[in-house]
Amino acid sequence: MIKQFNDFAANERTYLAWLRTALALIAFGFMLERFDLFLKMFEKTVGEGRIPATGSVGREAGIGMVSMGLLVILLSTGRFMSTTKRIRSESVQPYDTRGVLVMGGVFFILALFILLYVSKILTTV
Secondary structure, three states: OOOOHHHHHHHHHHHHHHHHHHHHHHHHHHHHHHHHHHHHHHHHHHHOOOOOOOOOHHHHHHHHHHHHHHHHHHHHHHHHHHHHHHHHOOOOOOOOOHHHHHHHHHHHHHHHHHHHHHHHHHHHO
16 A cells, blocks of 8 residues: 555645646637637628627637646646655645645636626627
8 A cells, every 4th residue: 555645646636626627727718719710700701891890809818818727737737746745755844825825816817817808808899
């Protein structure tokens, strides 16, 4: 049996949950960027000038979401490696809240980004 198996398994499950979240962000960003391209093609083929032109908000939003997903992957990988090293260590270490604050900051920025994106979409409609 692996020593401290439960701790290692919990750390790995947490890491995989972060990866799923990051992949969802990347997929959503890709979808936003593709949907913006669809809207531009729709305007050209069907609108013939009757549909007001939309800005390229979807492109920037998609790139931002993909960037946030990649940032979450980097941060979660660093946290996973740090936690693995702490589990292997024999010394008692206090719980560090910096990682939680950094991830909270990332998701706060993401929420702010989505809020600004939605408000910009609503003002153009």
